[in-house]
Amino acid sequence: MNMQTDKQPHAWPDSWLTLEHGVRTGRYTDPRFAALEHEKLWLNVWQSAARLDEIPQPGDHTVYDIGNQSALLVRVDADTVKAYHNACPHRGTALAECSGHFDRGRIICPFHGWRWNLEGENEFVLERENFRGGKLQNSDVALREIHLEIYAGFIFINFAKNPPSFAEFIAPVRKLIDGQVIADVHHIWWKSVKAPANWKVAVEAFLEGYHVPATHPQLEVPAADFIYGDDVSGDFAFAHDNHGYEVFPHGHGRFFGGQSTPMAGKVQTQGDPVDAMAARLNLLVEGMDAMILKEDVDVVRSLKGKPIPEDSTLGGEYVKGLYSAAAKLQRPMPRPEREVLDMWGGEIFVFPNLLILPQAGNAMMYRVRPDGFDPNSCIFEIYSTKTYGVDQPIPRAVVQVMTDASDPEQFLPIPRQDFSNIPRMQKGLATIGCKQIWLASYYEMMILNLHQEMDRYLQA
Numbered sequence: 001m002n003m004q005t006d007k008q009p010h011a012w013p014d015s016w017l018t019l020e021h022g023v024r025t026g027r028y029t030d031p032r033f034a035a036l037e038h039e040k041l042w043l044n045v046w047q048s049a050a051r052l053d054e055i056p057q058p059g060d061h062t063v064y065d066i067g068n069q070s071a072l073l074v075r076v077d078a079d080t081v082k083a084y085h086n087a088c089p090h091r092g093t094a095l096a097e098c099s100g101h102f103d104r105g106r107i108i109c110p111f112h113g114w115r116w117n118l119e120g121e122n123e124f125v126l127e128r129e130n131f132r133g134g135k136l137q138n139s140d141v142a143l144r145e146i147h148l149e150i151y152a153g154f155i156f157i158n159f160a161k162n163p164p165s166f167a168e169f170i171a172p173v174r175k176l177i178d179g180q181v182i183a184d185v186h187h188i189w190w191k192s193v194k195a196p197a198n199w200k201v202a203v204e205a206f207l208e209g210y211h212v213p214a215t216h217p218q219l220e221v222p223a224a225d226f227i228y229g230d231d232v233s234g235d236f237a238f239a240h241d242n243h244g245y246e247v248f249p250h251g252h253g254r255f256f257g258g259q260s261t262p263m264a265g266k267v268q269t270q271g272d273p274v275d276a277m278a279a280r281l282n283l284l285v286e287g288m289d290a291m292i293l294k295e296d297v298d299v300v301r302s303l304k305g306k307p308i309p310e311d312s313t314l315g316g317e318y319v320k321g322l323y324s325a326a327a328k329l330q331r332p333m334p335r336p337e338r339e340v341l342d343m344w345g346g347e348i349f350v351f352p353n354l355l356i357l358p359q360a361g362n363a364m365m366y367r368v369r370p371d372g373f374d375p376n377s378c379i380f381e382i383y384s385t386k387t388y389g390v391d392q393p394i395p396r397a398v399v400q401v402m403t404d405a406s407d408p409e410q411f412l413p414i415p416r417q418d419f420s421n422i423p424r425m426q427k428g429l430a431t432i433g434c435k436q437i438w439l440a441s442y443y444e445m446m447i448l449n450l451h452q453e454m455d456r457y458l459q460a
């Protein structure tokens with residue numbers, strides 16, 4: 001069975017089909033599919049163009065490019081942000097190329113010096129009477145706005161003339177995101193790198209925990225020992241099988257560890273439980289410096305030698321310690337409700353390309369998008385964020401553009417492990433021996449849901 005319906009305006013090649021238990025590989029490799037994605041998906045979907053932290057002060061601007069489109073995002077005042085098509089109404093020059101600041105609130109085109117205020121109203125045209133027979137109106141040459149919604153610290157934009165409701169789009173994951181105070185997290189660091197793979201290959205590498213034993217053996221030792229070791233008797237626990245997976249309307253989804261995670265004190269190693277938990281969490285600090293931070297591991301270590309009350313657990317005491325450390329700094333924290341805590345170590349996926357991994361007032365995020373129209377290249381970004389204390393100055397978020405995802409100087413081990421598979425997937429997907437891929441119905445349900453939602457856009 002496939003997703004092809006009578007409503008399709010034209011027959012799709014077989015190589016583009018979404019199947020019941022997988023997808024065909026042309027979706028990752030065919031330039032015509034990438035072009036259709038641009039026209040039908042990227043020009044019509046709500047997408048995160050920036051974090052507010054990128055343009056904190058009036059006059060600050062940044063640029064978001066997707067395919068051959070470019071959005072200029074401008075901070076007008078404390079409460080107002082605008083998105084404009086990044087093109088001069090005179091002869092098209094892009095008004096900005098990267099993040100920066102418009103001095104004295106003046107947006108000046110570098111070609112002939114036309115000028116706008118931050119509201120996008122034209123303020124100057126050299127030899128104005130030379131245009132439109134001397135009847136040039138300001139409205140003829142105002143900057144053209146792009147629809148924009150600010151939510152949870154993100155600036156979401158939609159290039160469509162009449163986009164669908166953002167509130168409806170985000171509704172299925174709104175409670176999860178609000179619960180983790182994502183509006184209050186700010187950047188610690190933010191890196192971008194080009195990866196030689198389709199953007200979906202890169203997104204999908206982070207939509208399941210099924211890859212953990214083979215890709216990150218240090219994080220799941222017994223299962224990795226079985227996969228790579230000599231003992232093939234098959235008796236081991238796959239710890240990530242306790243992840244819950246869920247898919248939502250509009251292509252979103254989540255996975256979550258619940259109470260069976262290292263963060264909740266569930267570690268398999270023998271020995272002192274505090275040492276074991278600190279060592280396990282420290283793998284994440286040293287492995288990616290995001291989600292779990294060094295100060296969080298210090299909280300675990302501070303529990304060493306202290307008795308655990310009868311009605312509590314090591315995980316419970318860790319959570320209490322995190323909250324009291326945060327309270328001292330007056331850092332905003334999520335409400336410590338079961339549903340909120342259960343998401344720590346999990347992931348919220350916002351269709352089509354934004355992944356939020358929340359953790360105790362911290363969050364790691366990924367954003368992935370195509371690199372122009374090339375189906376074999378994408379732009380991958382990682383953000384490490386946290387809530388800041390009242391006395392801690394919040395820096396302007398500036399991207400560090402990296403050149404090599406396999407370079408230990410540029411990326412820590414865990415993302416390097418993930419990145420190592422991404423080009424290999426793209427290589428295999430392009431071979432004529434790989435016509436379709438198989439997706440696990442439980443562990444990989446978010447991937448299938450992504451493709452099914454994409455087809456609704458592509459076939460609209």
Ligand code: FES
Nearest residue numbers: 088090091109112
């Ligand atoms: S192209 Fe911008 S002022 Fe001429």
Ligand SMILES: [Fe+2]
Nearest residue numbers: 211215216418
């Ligand atoms: Fe991974």
